[in-house]
Amino acid sequence: MQKREFVYQARAGRVVFGPGSLQHLEREMLELKSERALILCSPEQKETGEAVATRLGARAAGVFDRAVMHVPLELAKEARALARELNADCAIAVGGGSAIGLGKAIALASGLPIIAVPTTYAGSEMTPIYGITDAGLKKTGTDPRVLPKIVIYDADLTMSLPVPLSVTSGINAIAHAAEALYSRDANPVTSLMAEEGIAAFARALPAIVADPHDVEARADAQYGAWLCGTVLGSVGMALHHKLCHTLGGSFNLPHAQTHTIVLPHALAYNRHAAPEAMERIARALGSEDAAIGVYELAKRCGAPLALKDIGMSAEDVSKAADIASSNPYWNPRPIQHDALLKLLQNAFDGVAPRAASA
Numbered sequence: 001m002q003k004r005e006f007v008y009q010a011r012a013g014r015v016v017f018g019p020g021s022l023q024h025l026e027r028e029m030l031e032l033k034s035e036r037a038l039i040l041c042s043p044e045q046k047e048t049g050e051a052v053a054t055r056l057g058a059r060a061a062g063v064f065d066r067a068v069m070h071v072p073l074e075l076a077k078e079a080r081a082l083a084r085e086l087n088a089d090c091a092i093a094v095g096g097g098s099a100i101g102l103g104k105a106i107a108l109a110s111g112l113p114i115i116a117v118p119t120t121y122a123g124s125e126m127t128p129i130y131g132i133t134d135a136g137l138k139k140t141g142t143d144p145r146v147l148p149k150i151v152i153y154d155a156d157l158t159m160s161l162p163v164p165l166s167v168t169s170g171i172n173a174i175a176h177a178a179e180a181l182y183s184r185d186a187n188p189v190t191s192l193m194a195e196e197g198i199a200a201f202a203r204a205l206p207a208i209v210a211d212p213h214d215v216e217a218r219a220d221a222q223y224g225a226w227l228c229g230t231v232l233g234s235v236g237m238a239l240h241h242k243l244c245h246t247l248g249g250s251f252n253l254p255h256a257q258t259h260t261i262v263l264p265h266a267l268a269y270n271r272h273a274a275p276e277a278m279e280r281i282a283r284a285l286g287s288e289d290a291a292i293g294v295y296e297l298a299k300r301c302g303a304p305l306a307l308k309d310i311g312m313s314a315e316d317v318s319k320a321a322d323i324a325s326s327n328p329y330w331n332p333r334p335i336q337h338d339a340l341l342k343l344l345q346n347a348f349d350g351v352a353p354r355a356a357s358a
């Protein structure tokens with residue numbers, strides 16, 4: 001049954017969607033009345049960043065190609081100083097959450113408008129959430145100024161995203177939608193988007209594994225990324241995101257893979273506390289059960305299934321359970337230390353979540 005009372009917060013932003021849509025970049029700069037763009041990208045995507053600068057000609061003020069995961073404060077300061085020095089009046093972030101996160105750090109301090117050109121499925125482009133790491137500690141916050149003003153989804157730029165990263169980045173996005181469905185502030189509109197976003201990835205990921213150059217599948221995955229990113233920016237997350245934050249922050253585990261491995265176990269944990277959400281997740285996946293459906297999708301697409309295979313050590317399992325249960329937060333099922341330890345042990349070993357009746 002749909003909720004009868006809710007708050008729906010729409011977030012302003014313009015989305016330009018479609019393979020080849022990067023050709024509209026100059027038009028979109030004019031939309032912002034911008035004339036000098038600082039282009040941001042990670043070192044691995046330097047060529048893409050420079051191609052964007054070449055396309056813009058005199059409208060490109062410069063390229064900063066050192067974006068890295070989790071936005072170190074010193075790097076953010078350097079990028080802010082460069083934007084000032086070059087007199088940039090917008091930033092174009094081309095890449096995944098790292099490049100877009102750097103753009104957000106600049107916008108937070110200066111209000112510089114961001115055009116995001118996402119090339120992964122992480123979804124940061126649709127959220128007002130930022131993260132900056134200072135002395136090893138990542139601080140996150142929400143500020144409407146960091147929400148990109150324009151997002152260009154061009155599937156052609158995702159063709160080079162390696163298949164393993166495409167799969168884990170896609171399941172990272174599914175995690176946003178799954179938690180949005182049982183969020184405390186879920187509403188009928190975000191739930192529609194979330195279910196549709198999961199269904200898009202359930203179609204697209206196996207097709208991308210079969211043929212990484214299938215432009216229809218790549219565009220379908222971006223459609224899913226847009227929807228899943230939108231719900232991440234609209235409603236609160238729960239256990240799964242907190243656990244992944246702990247695992248990433250305290251044990252330095254890779255972002256998208258960690259999400260992929262933990263999600264089936266977080267869903268199994270919440271299974272009986274959020275039956276309607278689970279039904280919608282399962283339906284979107286074309287599965288009988290939400291947790292098993294995600295596990296099977298990951299397995300079928302060749303994703304890692306065990307934390308022990310991505311750099312976690314056995315003794316960190318209980319440490320992670322201690323950290324994650326020490327700071328209580330909302331979740332449809334209360335956070336219980338021993339149940340959390342079991343969840344983490346299962347994710348560490350990579351065992352399949354049990355069927356609902358088991």
Ligand code: NAD
Pocket residue numbers: 042043044045068069070071095096097098099101119120121122123124125127128129130131157158159160161162165169232255256
């Ligand atoms: P990422 O941006 O670090 O990209 C991973 C790697 O893939 C990089 O080396 C990058 O250069 C490369 N890459 C990206 N697109 C490519 C392409 N099309 N072809 C070839 N290589 C490509 O990873 P991510 O998973 O997109 O982002 C993770 C970061 O984003 C984390 O720091 C996470 O906390 C943050 N994040 C923030 C939000 C938010 O709302 N603030 C949401 C999701 C993720």
